[in-house]
Amino acid sequence: MMRFFKQICAPIFILIATTANADNIKLAVTTSFNNSGLSDVLLPKIKSDIGLNIKLLVVGTGQALRLGAAGDVDAILVHSKKAEEQFVTDGYGLHRREIMYNDFVIIGPKHDPAIVRNSKSVREALTLISQTPASFVSRGDDSGTHKMEVGLWKYSGLDPDKFGKWYKSVGSGMGASLNVSASMGAYILSDRASWLNFKNKSDLEILFEGDKLLFNQYSFIPINPSLHTHVKYQLVEKLENWLTSTTAKSMINGYEIDGQALFTFNAEPE
Amino acid sequence: MFPLIAENLVVEFNGKHILGPLDLTVNKGDISLILGPNGSGKTTLLKSLHGIMKLKRGSIKWSCSDNSSMKKQMFVFQTPIMLRRSVFENLTYPLLLRKVSNSKAHRLATEWVEKIGLKEIMHISATRLSGGEKQKLALARALITEPEMLFLDEPSASLDGKTTVEIENLLKSCTKNGTTIMMSTHDIGQAKRLAKNILFLNKGILESNQLTETFFLEPTSPNAQKFITGEIVE
Numbered sequence: 001m002m003r004f005f006k007q008i009c010a011p012i013f014i015l016i017a018t019t020a021n022a023d024n025i026k027l028a029v030t031t032s033f034n035n036s037g038l039s040d041v042l043l044p045k046i047k048s049d050i051g052l053n054i055k056l057l058v059v060g061t062g063q064a065l066r067l068g069a070a071g072d073v074d075a076i077l078v079h080s081k082k083a084e085e086q087f088v089t090d091g092y093g094l095h096r097r098e099i100m101y102n103d104f105v106i107i108g109p110k111h112d113p114a115i116v117r118n119s120k121s122v123r124e125a126l127t128l129i130s131q132t133p134a135s136f137v138s139r140g141d142d143s144g145t146h147k148m149e150v151g152l153w154k155y156s157g158l159d160p161d162k163f164g165k166w167y168k169s170v171g172s173g174m175g176a177s178l179n180v181s182a183s184m185g186a187y188i189l190s191d192r193a194s195w196l197n198f199k200n201k202s203d204l205e206i207l208f209e210g211d212k213l214l215f216n217q218y219s220f221i222p223i224n225p226s227l228h229t230h231v232k233y234q235l236v237e238k239l240e241n242w243l244t245s246t247t248a249k250s251m252i253n254g255y256e257i258d259g260q261a262l263f264t265f266n267a268e269p270e
Numbered sequence: 271m272f273p274l275i276a277e278n279l280v281v282e283f284n285g286k287h288i289l290g291p292l293d294l295t296v297n298k299g300d301i302s303l304i305l306g307p308n309g310s311g312k313t314t315l316l317k318s319l320h321g322i323m324k325l326k327r328g329s330i331k332w333s334c335s336d337n338s339s340m341k342k343q344m345f346v347f348q349t350p351i352m353l354r355r356s357v358f359e360n361l362t363y364p365l366l367l368r369k370v371s372n373s374k375a376h377r378l379a380t381e382w383v384e385k386i387g388l389k390e391i392m393h394i395s396a397t398r399l400s401g402g403e404k405q406k407l408a409l410a411r412a413l414i415t416e417p418e419m420l421f422l423d424e425p426s427a428s429l430d431g432k433t434t435v436e437i438e439n440l441l442k443s444c445t446k447n448g449t450t451i452m453m454s455t456h457d458i459g460q461a462k463r464l465a466k467n468i469l470f471l472n473k474g475i476l477e478s479n480q481l482t483e484t485f486f487l488e489p490t491s492p493n494a495q496k497f498i499t500g501e502i503v504e
Binding site for chain 1: 282283284320321322324340341344345347349350351353354364367368
């Protein structure tokens with residue numbers, strides 16, 4: 001019950017215990033980064049290596065960008081390239097540094113009423129879902145995953161705004177949306193890491209994967225200290241150096257669930 | 271806070287050399303304008319001195335701690351950054367961050383909104399302003415904090431003559447209060463009107479650093495001479 005409660009209530013602010021003497025920064029991250037479990041592994045190591053306590057604000061990419069624009073966090077780690085580039089162009093972020101990637105997958109009930117299992121492309125898979133009575137759960141929260149999903153529908157020549165009741169926009173984080181999907185036996189787009197770490201899989205499984213359009217890049221953006229003079233830029237710089245280090249590379253590439261690697265480190269050295 | 275001393279400054283980006291090696295001293299009250307062709311490193315120099323661009327080598331020293339130097343300097347970008355708040359709230363924001371009392375912040379913002387001619391529209395969202403209005407607001411938001419050092423990256427690059435004059439007048443008035451200014455521009459006339467000294471950058475190298483009068487009469491750099499006369503600098 002408690003686990004169910006935790007998943008339903010995401011996204012919420014996750015407060016990492018802090019100590020009075022250590023350096024503290026606020027980092028807005030996507031729900032998928034947190035739901036994957038990777039943050040639980042990286043944060044203690046960051047604290048021990050560079051003495052930095054990171055207070056995570058777990059939200060969708062859209063909300064993370066809004067928090068950053070308002071100066072409510074020191075940096076963001078998100079996944080929506082177009083929105084990130086605009087964020088930096090607008091001057092809210094200093095620069096965009098790619099850190100790692102994973103991919104999206106289409107999850108659905110094992111009996112696969114829309115027969116997407118043998119699709120040759122994500123376009124074909126989504127078209128099949130739209131042509132059958134099967135339900136589809138959308139994050140609907142302006143997150144990076146939601147932006148990706150809407151973009152894929154449009155790429156497939158379909159407009160989610162015109163969909164019927166089979167398209168359920170739940171306005172929730174990844175874990176909560178997967179729970180709704182599990183309870184309804186509905187299709188859903190999820191990042192692979194969140195799916196692998198999801199404990200309530202019920203009758204769901206991965207039905208489509210591998211299309212290059214499902215690539216999911218995570219990037220780190222320091223908030224502009226010229227605009228928000230209170231942000232802790234020097235600490236953010238320390239964090240960026242750590243996130244792009246060989247230590248981070250081995251931890252990110254080595255993070256596995258059920259024997260599967262979830263993320264691939266791809267930060268370029270400066 | 272001053273002098274600001276940059277020693278052996280080198281900046282690279284993605285393995286490409288952008289700026290330096292470069293030595294520079296900025297004294298209190300200086301109004302320095304940076305001239306140079308596109309891609310010469312003007313923005314990089316400003317951002318490096320401001321502390322928001324990583325150095326490959328060298329150091330930037332303020333005669334105060336790094337932490338307090340950041341709070342005493344402001345940066346105005348070529349494309350003005352607007353907070354998604356009203357014009358008035360854009361002005362009170364940096365003051366409230368500095369723990370200025372609410373009443374003082376409101377009084378100062380009221381003065382500044384009048385000074386920049388936006389009083390009639392002070393309650394609309396700043397994102398709805400024209401380009402020139404945004405740049406005036408961005409400058410006012412920086413000046414309202416009475417910074418000791420102000421960096422400006424081509425603040426009037428795409429503005430009409432009237433707005434450019436208004437911005438230059440704001441800059442002149444702030445130097446009377448002791449603010450030190452470092453600004454990049456493509457506008458030679460603006461450099462003559464505003465600068466006490468001129469830095470000429472070319473391909474990331476500081477080719478000359480001269481008083482304005484001397485720079486225009488006897489530029490020490492042959493490329494600066496070409497730039498002044500409108501020739502292409504290669």
